[in-house]
Amino acid sequence: MPMVPRCGRSCRSQAVDDPGVTHTPTPRLRIERRIAPSRFASALVPVVSVLMALIFGGFVLLLSGEDPIAVYRAMLDGAFGSENGIAETLVKTIPLLLAGLGVGIAFRMQLWNIGAEGQLYLGAIAGSGLALFVLPDAPALVLVPAMVAAGFAGGAVWGLIPGMLRAFLGVNEVITSLLLNYVAFLFSDYLVYGRWRDPAGFGFPGTAPLPEAAWLPRWGTTRVHLGLAFGLAAAAILWVVLRRTRWGYEIAVTGENERAARYAGMPTVRNILLVMAVSGGLAGIAGIGEVAGLGHQLQRNLSPGYGYTAIIVAWLGRLNPVGIVLVAFLLAGLLVGGDQLQMSMGLPAAIAPMLQGTILFFLLGGEALTRYRLVRVRRPAVAAPPRPVGEVG
């Protein structure tokens, strides 16, 4: 989300100091609005914020007695240093990519869909429900497409709830989409502990395994599954849609200037609904991909927060499908690297999310610099002290 800093007390002139005393000019820093956002700055911000996050994380590591260089090297090695590492990174790229694309298209229209996590869960629930209870005996060629479609639909419905509230009632979608994450998560818990629990599962929470026809094919001996192809295809389709179609054009115009969209007769309400449905649907495919590609059953804690990380992916990728592909891969590497640390160095895996959070923090902070700049000002003598008007003379 673009955080527009308000010009608060710090950038206004200070209160009038000692009455009657003329000040000598003192240089101060002031925040000024740029007339046009700097393109150079906006290209630089993602790179610099990642670097700053790594430096900041380095200090945290130093404080906890670790050698930052060694830790970073171990992470890099764990994520990209071996075939297995790269494969695991690709596995985690899949949900980040799909959910990141979903978040990205919504953000393009300035719809702040924070609900990818919940939409992911709903996609997983709808898809596994279909495979378990509706078409358990269908062949793979029928079942896989139907299951993916159900996953999309599940996420789309979950995205449409905040979408409709926004389009028809003007309810802020940030809050509704965020809160629905908890509903989705708890609904999934309810199913895996209750109605859908596998009777043969020795009491563990989780559904029965999906029929084998529903399992997404994997690449060789790795865990990289067909979901990667879905993600790349979705990125390619979105790229074309955003650049080459009337609808993509409407999204761009509406996102930049809703009044202009209305003036041009664009169907704003319909577009809000469509975009939220597609956004949620993509996260939903991410969810069913996790189920059908990895665990083969709906279980607790399906996602370690992919839907939230997707927000960072979308923003860091500048809401551009190509950028999102690259960033999803890099942030997946960060996650895998973090897991590796736990194993190889005995460090908490929380280092990865800490770095992620720090990256987003610097990214949003840096965003301000594309719109504002710091300038040194010399302060002229302060105005004379107040005197009530009516009492003069």
Added chain:
Amino acid sequence: MNDETDPAPLAIEMTGVTKRFGGVVANDNVDFAARAGEVHALVGENGAGKSTLMSIVAGLYRPDSGRLSVAGQAVQFRSPRDAIAHGVGMVYQHFMLVDSFTVAENAMLGQDGQGRRLDPAAVERDLRRIGDRYGLRVDPRARVWQLSVGEQQRVEIVRLLYRGARILIFDEPTAVLTPQEAAELVRTLRGMAAEGLCIVFISHKLDEVLAVADRITTMRRGRVVATVDPVAIDRRSLARMMIGRELQPADVRGHLLTPARAERPVLELRALRATGDRGLPALAGIDLTVRAGEILGIAGVAGNGQRELAEAITGLRSATNGQVLIDGRDLTNRPARAIARAGVAHVPEDRLGTGLVSGLDVAANAILRDYRRPPLARGPFLLGRSIAAFVDRLIARYDVKTSGQAARLRDLSGGNQQKLLLARELSGRPRLLVAVHPTRGVDIGATETIHRLLREQRASGLATLLISEDLDEVLDLADRVAVLCEGRIMGIVDAATADRDEIGLLMAGIGNGSAEARHADGSTMRPVVSVTSGG
């Protein structure tokens, strides 16, 4: 500095104040003075520089040159906070209140604590005391969103008084009020002046000004014309001062007037009514006809229904009553898209806010009107190559100066933005063009190009409704001029024989003698003056 025998010291004194915005001089070497204990009205057309001048006093802008004294002391305000510390506060047209806060919380907002704890009870007490003293009753515990517009304005005033303001500037305060609320405000202003406060009242409604002011300063084109005593002046001369003395010679326009007469009507409005953003009536029954090959100018002081008129015709605002006919087809309250397809082009008032998308490139802006249709699109796809050719043609034909199609719109000058907008709107060979302030904020070169384009289009049969604040522009371009005041057509005059004085009076809501008599009857529904038989 002050003469000790002067009974009313100068609350505000400005000498030689100049303020430019880019190349536009908003205030040109202005001298202005207002006393404590008076209501001082500042009148002028929109763009005359009134609000800019007072924003300097309120610390919002800094003058490029010139001096400002408040209560006899030279000051240089760096922010509204400095100004309020010197007892100067301004009530803007858009209130600066936090809706979800109470009145008392709003009053406390932005105050320097100076180490004191906030004491809501004391603040509430103070607000009640101030309210009683000036007759500005507000409940300090009410939340702002619960209050009517008039009450919110009272909160603004009370808040400034609470913070020690002795000079209060009002920027067109009655524009947002109902007539009853406006009358109440006028009483309040008189009361505050009687208590020794200095009240500056920015307005362009002459009746109101003559009723409330002790002195009136008129501004035109960034300069002060005169400061006068309302007792010594009538509305007619005040209007003349505001609009300008020069009479437009009737024979400088080179165009023929006759052909339009025979043409059939393209736009017909029948008793059109619509409400403004605040829900108050903005159009009170408009009857108008614009014919093919004719430019009908709408003159009037801003805020008298111009924007609502344009929006009601183009489908961006719903009409509450009446009809909009395009080429004889009833298109009242059809969606904007259907109206555009029927051949209505629209150059909106606020080109960057409505008509263009400043963050996108030139090409994206050029196709905003026609992106759905061949040759720019086929099915769901945009056709890149024909778009590029289309945009190139527009840029060349309408002389838009840009580094290329991929240039961001916001990097273009205002004039080139407007040329691109006009080019786009005219590219679909429309039947009717609704152009609102087409040359506002545009440099001279682009203004000439735009005027030339409008004349060319008229020659080729386009019907144009030209809404402009610039009376010179209207008289120069239009065949007929309809004067709009408070949502009504006050009269329609032939531009060739129009008398600027007459138009100025109509703009101020004053007809000739008999019209004034009728005005007194309250029966102003029909056009009051019709100098020519326009349609």
